[in-house]
Amino acid sequence: MMSVEKSSKAARGNVQCENTNIHLLKANDYVAEIIRSKMKETSTLLINVTSSAGSGKTTLMQKTAQRLKDKLKLAVMVGDLETERDADRIRQTGIFALQIVTGGICHLEAQMVHQILDQFDLENLDLLFIENVGNLVCPSSFDLGEDYRVTLMATTEGDDKPKKYPKMFLTSDLMLVSKADLLPYLPFSVEAVVKDAREINHELEVIQLSSLNEEGIDEWCEWLLAKVQEKKST
Amino acid sequence: MHETSIINSVARTLEMEFGEERIHSLERIFLKVGILSNIEPRLLMNAFEAFQQTYPTFSKVSLEIESTPLVIHCAECDVDSEVQNYRFVCKSCGQPSKNVIQGEEMLIHKVEFNDE
Numbered sequence A: 001m002m003s004v005e006k007s008s009k010a011a012r013g014n015v016q017c018e019n020t021n022i023h024l025l026k027a028n029d030y031v032a033e034i035i036r037s038k039m040k041e042t043s044t045l046l047i048n049v050t051s052s053a054g055s056g057k058t059t060l061m062q063k064t065a066q067r068l069k070d071k072l073k074l075a076v077m078v079g080d081l082e083t084e085r086d087a088d089r090i091r092q093t094g095i096f097a098l099q100i101v102t103g104g105i106c107h108l109e110a111q112m113v114h115q116i117l118d119q120f121d122l123e124n125l126d127l128l129f130i131e132n133v134g135n136l137v138c139p140s141s142f143d144l145g146e147d148y149r150v151t152l153m154a155t156t157e158g159d160d161k162p163k164k165y166p167k168m169f170l171t172s173d174l175m176l177v178s179k180a181d182l183l184p185y186l187p188f189s190v191e192a193v194v195k196d197a198r199e200i201n202h203e204l205e206v207i208q209l210s211s212l213n214e215e216g217i218d219e220w221c222e223w224l225l226a227k228v229q230e231k232k233s234t
Numbered sequence B: 001m002h003e004t005s006i007i008n009s010v011a012r013t014l015e016m017e018f019g020e021e022r023i024h025s026l027e028r029i030f031l032k033v034g035i036l037s038n039i040e041p042r043l044l045m046n047a048f049e050a051f052q053q054t055y056p057t058f059s060k061v062s063l064e065i066e067s068t069p070l071v072i073h074c075a076e077c078d079v080d081s082e083v084q085n086y087r088f089v090c091k092s093c094g095q096p097s098k099n100v101i102q103g104e105e106m107l108i109h110k111v112e113f114n115d116e
Helices: A027-040 A056-070 A085-091 A110-117 A166-170 A180-184 A190-200 A217-233 B004-017 B042-055
Strands: A015-023 A046-049 A074-080 A097-099 A125-130 A148-154 A174-178 A205-208 B024-032 B060-069 B073-076 B079-083 B100-102 B106-114
Touching: A015 A027, A015 B004, A027 A046, A027 A110, A046 A056, A046 A217, A056 A074, A056 A085, A056 A125, A056 A217, A074 A085, A074 A110, A085 A097, A085 A110, A097 A110, A166 A190, A174 A190, A190 A205, A205 A217, B004 B024, B004 B042, B004 B106, B024 B042, B042 B060
Parallel strands: A046 A125, A046 A148, A074 A097, A074 A125, A148 A174, A174 A205, B024 B060
Antiparallel strands: A015 B106, B024 B106, B073 B079, B073 B100
16 A cells, blocks of 8 residues: 555666655555555544634534434544633533644644544444644545544625635535524525535535524434434445 | 655655665656645645755655546446546536545655666
8 A cells, every 4th residue: 555656767867767656645544545445444423623723613512412412423533723622511411522723734644543442432433523623724635534624614704604614615525604693694606616516515514503592403413313214334 | 744744655655665774866756636636736845855954865856746637436337437526426417526636635645766
């Protein structure tokens, strides 16, 4: 897997040229595969949750924990540049959560996830969320070994985001239109955001939800339960 | 921040592949980055210049960055289409496709050494 094709071309004078074609993030993808095979062994569903800062990832984690903690065993690892605040908030719901403090790095890398993976009791875990750093740019390039990538798109962000940050929507499996309770007050078209996102990724699934008034939370939880079931049966 | 960590990763990868000794005769690095890679060539160049000041081994190395357009392949028509305005549709049949064959890459495409 780590082997790279190298073909030495004819030397030009004393200049030796080597065609390499090495992926810049090869080291990351190698670790991501290690994570993927670990999760396969324990049949733990791994979900990478991404979005801009302030779109409601942590609130959704809290709501999801409240709804599902009696039905399955779940835990969260959460990345931020600084502070333990998000992990604290999630732990208040009674599930296990660990904070990854990136110290200024704008995304999570597979190595960071792998380093703390041993602290989770994977054998007894059905579902592990990775709440990524709030950022629609860099996290899109880093495979964390996840089964699914879920991107929140808050109504407060404006409906023009998918085309501005295409890679995130291309690499996502599910888009959650979050803060749907605010729709009556905002110039935000769900239809427009879904159209733009699906022009990038026609397979993208969409759920409209609100962690506050619980619209769409049932549908989201059913989606998760189905994926957990699928993972167990493979 | 992002660009700096990418340049670090390039240097680390090359040292891994060719060994620290050989890196001393490194002259040119060719990168190929797709427009979907979220890498901005100009910023990457700045990051490389900053890197060179810290790591003298790389002070005489030049960096060439090629930016590649976004191309998808349609399995139905067996046709490649360049993606315009991030509409991922086949130019021949108009059907959507997310089979990206170019434009996502982040590659160390080629390196040149001056072995004296």
